[in-house]
Amino acid sequence: xxxxxxxxxxxxxxxxxxxxxxxxxxxxxxxxxxxxxxxxxxxxxxxxxxxxxxxxxxxxxxxxxxxxxxxxxxxxxxxxxxxxxxxxxxxxxxxxxxxxxxxxxxxxxxxxxxxxxxxxxxxxxxxxxxxxxxxxxxxxxxxxxxxxxxxxxxxxxxxxxxxxxxxxxxxxxxxxxxxxxxxxxxxxxxxxxxxxxxxxxxxxxxxxxxxxxxxxxxxxxxxxxxxxxxxxxxxxxxxxxxxxxxxxxxxxxxxxxxxxx
Amino acid sequence: xxxxxxxxxxxxxxxxxxxxxxxxxxxxxxxxxxxxxxxxxxxxxxxxxxxxxxxxxxxxxxxxxxxxxxxxxxxxxxxxxxxxxxxxxxxxxxxxxxxxxxxxxxxxxxxxxxxxxxxxxxxxxxxxxxxxxxxxxxxxxxxxxxxxxxxxxxxxxxxxxxxxxxxxxxxxxxxxxxxxxxxxxxxxxxxxxxxxxxxxxxxxxxxxxxxxxxxxxxxxxxxxxxxxxxxxxxxxxxxxxxxxxxxxxxxxxxxxxxxxxxxxxxxxxx
Numbered sequence: 001x002x003x004x005x006x007x008x009x010x011x012x013x014x015x016x017x018x019x020x021x022x023x024x025x026x027x028x029x030x031x032x033x034x035x036x037x038x039x040x041x042x043x044x045x046x047x048x049x050x051x052x053x054x055x056x057x058x059x060x061x062x063x064x065x066x067x068x069x070x071x072x073x074x075x076x077x078x079x080x081x082x083x084x085x086x087x088x089x090x091x092x093x094x095x096x097x098x099x100x101x102x103x104x105x106x107x108x109x110x111x112x113x114x115x116x117x118x119x120x121x122x123x124x125x126x127x128x129x130x131x132x133x134x135x136x137x138x139x140x141x142x143x144x145x146x147x148x149x150x151x152x153x154x155x156x157x158x159x160x161x162x163x164x165x166x167x168x169x170x171x172x173x174x175x176x177x178x179x180x181x182x183x184x185x186x187x188x189x190x191x192x193x194x195x196x197x198x199x200x201x202x203x204x205x206x207x208x209x210x211x212x213x214x215x216x217x218x219x220x221x222x223x224x225x226x227x228x229x230x231x232x233x234x235x236x237x238x239x240x241x242x243x244x245x246x247x248x249x250x251x252x253x254x255x256x257x258x259x260x261x
Numbered sequence: 262x263x264x265x266x267x268x269x270x271x272x273x274x275x276x277x278x279x280x281x282x283x284x285x286x287x288x289x290x291x292x293x294x295x296x297x298x299x300x301x302x303x304x305x306x307x308x309x310x311x312x313x314x315x316x317x318x319x320x321x322x323x324x325x326x327x328x329x330x331x332x333x334x335x336x337x338x339x340x341x342x343x344x345x346x347x348x349x350x351x352x353x354x355x356x357x358x359x360x361x362x363x364x365x366x367x368x369x370x371x372x373x374x375x376x377x378x379x380x381x382x383x384x385x386x387x388x389x390x391x392x393x394x395x396x397x398x399x400x401x402x403x404x405x406x407x408x409x410x411x412x413x414x415x416x417x418x419x420x421x422x423x424x425x426x427x428x429x430x431x432x433x434x435x436x437x438x439x440x441x442x443x444x445x446x447x448x449x450x451x452x453x454x455x456x457x458x459x460x461x462x463x464x465x466x467x468x469x470x471x472x473x474x475x476x477x478x479x480x481x482x483x484x485x486x487x488x489x490x491x492x493x494x495x496x497x498x499x500x501x502x503x504x505x506x507x508x509x510x511x512x513x514x515x516x517x518x519x520x521x522x523x524x525x526x527x528x529x530x531x
Contacts, residue, residue, distance in 0.1 A: 255365075
């Protein structure tokens with residue numbers, strides 16, 4: 001009980017204080033609503049634009065899910081390939097790096113040219129943003145297996161397959177999950193950015209990024225804030241998902257959870 | 262053929278022994294690339310009841326010799342023959358590393374089962390043998406714990422159990438107790454000898470501790486560095502089973518002095 005209180009109390013205090021300061025600043029400096037709306041303005045605007053926000057959020061979440069899971073699958077597959085063969089590593093890694101160096105902002109028009117306006121382009125943009133942290137971290141994990149543990153497998157005549165499945169992949173798990181955490185935080189950014197450049201504005205097809213563009217052009221400032229918080233919430237969902245996965249896979253053995261046992 | 266004469270000289274001194282040789286090393290030579298010679302003309306016959314202690318200054322190649330035996334390094338020249346088995350070129354081998362080297366994501370029992378599973382044993386069989394050994398090394402109560410929950414001594418016990426699950430014909434130990442405190446080390450030394458009685462393996466181990474070398478070994482090989490050579494063989498003819506009382510015997514103390522003096526001699530030569 002005490003532990004729960006001490007965990008909830010500090011963030012609650014800080015949250016309430018921040019909202020109080022927010023109101024105080026608006027009151028003291030007489031800030032107009034289009035510069036900084038008060039929390040209750042945002043809530044009101046949010047409930048007025050409820051249907052637009054919810055359908056936008058669903059559309060964006062869909063783009064996030066597709067982009068995130070394809071980059072997860074693709075990233076892991078490529079990493080295993082790179083780790084399996086040093087030829088593949090030497091051959092492909094520079095080009096993967098090159099792809100990473102190329103800003104998505106520059107690639108976006110090309111992607112739209114290839115995949116057209118809409119969900120396809122948005123998910124490709126999301127994929128590109130998530131892919132690299134997964135590949136970089138997973139490959140690093142697979143290639144930095146503790147030499148001493150490799151020796152254990154060698155002494156007992158392990159097959160290359162067993163060495164990959166029972167040693168290198170479990171060893172790389174914390175690295176992979178770190179990459180996944182970074183990717184999860186980037187996912188909504190990719191989808192929202194994709195929306196602003198490749199989104200379509202017809203009704204329920206409009207993602208949250210597009211909704212933001214529309215609100216700002218209509219100067220619906222409190223609604224813009226509501227959209228920002230909705231986007232925040234999607235990011236929070238993804239990061240929580242990965243955090244739960246991280247905990248489930250690592251808490252029993254990994255040192256990052258040593259304190260809790 | 263200087264190698265041959267050295268080998269014969271060694272095997273002559275073996276005549277008192279009744280056991281057959283299990284491993285025969287002839288003219289073994291190891292060099293990393295164009296670097297200095299790590300091992301120079303090693304000739305050694307290891308008998309079936311031997312427990313060989315390798316001791317010497319750092320850089321004398323004792324760990325390299327062990328890794329060559331374990332197949333973790335490849336030799337530059339010479340020959341290692343395993344005579345205990347007829348069918349496969351390598352006998353069943355257990356290796357206890359300097360660090361416990363347990364897989365942190367596996368429980369104690371899963372770690373101990375690993376060598377059997379890598380060699381295609383069924384899960385039930387692996388589990389049965391693993392449990393037996395875990396009980397034997399006194400880790401029954403923590404068999405479902407993860408390595409990070411164990412003390413250093415317990416991890417080393419698990420590591421020894423892992424090396425013994427495959428019922429090795431040859432057990433190689435690379436400074437296995439170097440990181441442990443002296444009490445734990447003495448305890449594990451005694452347990453290791455008990456295990457050797459239960460499971461007849463040929464043992465070769467590397468150590469920095471003179472008392473450990475004398476306590477465990479049937480023969481102590483003192484090695485010299487640059488290049489790594491066998492400088493002197495000191496037979497330890499204290500009777501088995503050896504217990505903690507063995508350490509108090511004057512003969513034991515004598516042997517400790519003898520090995521220490523040999524190491525001093527080496528230092529003065531260098």
